[in-house]
Amino acid sequence: MDGLTATDRAPCSDEASRPTDGPIDEPADGLTAPDGPPCPDEASRPAAGPADDPTDGLTAADGQPRTDTASRSTDGLADNPTGGPPAADGSDGSDRGGQAANGPGEGVVGVVGQAGSAPAAGPIPSVADPAPGGPAAPPSGVAALAVPYQVGAVVALVVVAVAVCVHLGMVFLHVTPSNTVNRQHAEAVDGWIYPEFEQNWKLFAPNPLQQNVAVQVRAEVGTADGGTRTTGWYDLSAEDGRAIDGNLLPSHTQQNQLRRAWDFYGAAHDADNRPVGLRGALAEQYLRRIVVLRLERGGAADAGGVLERVQVRSRTSNVPPPPWSSEKTTGKPAYRTLPWWTVPAGEARGGVR
Template sequence: MQPNGDGRADDARGAHGAPDASDASDAHGTRGARAAAAADDAPAAGDGAAAAGDPATDGAARGPDGFLVLRPGGAVVLVGAVALLLAGILAHLGMVFLHVAPPNALSRQHGKAIDGWIYPEFEQNWKLFAPNPLQQNVSVHVRVETRDDSGALRRGAWVNLTAFDAENIRGNLVPSHTAQNELRRAWDFFTNSHDSENRPTGTRGELAEAYLKRIAMLRLTERRGVDAREVVRVQLRSATTPVQPPPWSGEQVDDTTRHRTLPWWPVTEADVPGAGR
């Protein structure tokens, strides 16, 4: 096309022909900026997906310094758990204090609840304000009388029931409270409900006698193979020996064993192990 005199051909070429160099440069620059922005956004999206799937961040969010920060709900749960733990510790310490403290209004009013919490897991034989640890070994012995074929009574030898219990728990790292304390508590029950002449001091005296007698019969049946149906009478005694002090103390203690012998008790059918089954 030839240019005319007024330059219309050049105007037409600029409007309908190929773009000039400046237009091409602007187009390429715009596309490059968009591509760069998309490239920058891609890692951020990937990081968000990874964070959403990270189990370590469940219930927490990352703070500006990169450390995990508990969300309000998680913080409430944590504070509640700590509060419950502290409340339990304080309640336990309060129960123990009331148990070992001298009698007072609270311990008298809530005595059953305190004993129910302390026994048997936290039992001890001393008081905080008047310590008197056990300084003697107490063993319980038993002997029986049986009737032979001729009808005559035969008296057996003394048997150390406490030695059976000691042998049963020896080498056991976690012996049960029953294995450790059943016989000992039965003897304490008897001595606390009887006077020095072995006479009951209250309504629980007969119960203590029956309880101690049946434990003795159970031990003899299980450990000595005694036929409880042949036993006519049973007798128990305690053997108390003071514990010797350590050599460095310089204290002298009489180590003579003292016995407390109970009267003979008749054995009834109710005292035979398994009779109530």
């Protein structure tokens, strides 16, 4: 707006046909009538700065460039912030601008913004929450898999859960005192527990083990020329100890197979090495196969040799007591030597695996 009201000046005869490139409420500055001189009150109006005049570059109605742009003042915005012509009394016309904006008789000043400025700020629309019936979040986890993979995952979980329950049940029956249930299912429980999941409670017994037991073996080997030779003693327990030492994940077989075989034999035989009960022959066969297999792997027979007989013995030595203990022990080891066992042809030629 230029701050003028309808009562301040008479409109030009051709105002209705003037271009309307500027704001709707503000007449274009400095335009001339088609056939005559500029309107009386517009010729003396100072020009607003280029930023405030949205009609720069317009032409007159007859197609000729405007001739009044050179005489327009470029400091009109600084001298007259309202963009209106100065009043007759020397004021900047801000009162008249208020009358034009608010109607006659009102004294509110109307200020015109610069051309090209952003529109007046209105209330900021709030971001509405998503509608309750909007799209749901994408599935995650097992639900995100395809149907065949979901079925496979469920089956795997069921199998793992069943295996864990069976294992816990077997261990429970193994460690509980003798009762009707574990006696009835003793074979199934022992088959599940031994040798991998053996439970040894001797460490927590009132009298824990205080001895080191080493299992040793030697063999009679038939040579290629028909002769026979006897090997020295192989300390199989020492070999297992070297394999376990420094190994963060030692094999359960290296830790317990040989020890459990010797304990099994000792429990099934008396002090004279005579079988006790029906498991004596089984314990002897089990221990013999283990030592033959270890000798085969160690190359005891050499090239062309055949294992004919083996002999097993145990070497038991007491664990030295701590320095502060008054307990006295002997440092002399004790040996238990078993008789010679003939190796069957199938075992001697690598039949044991």
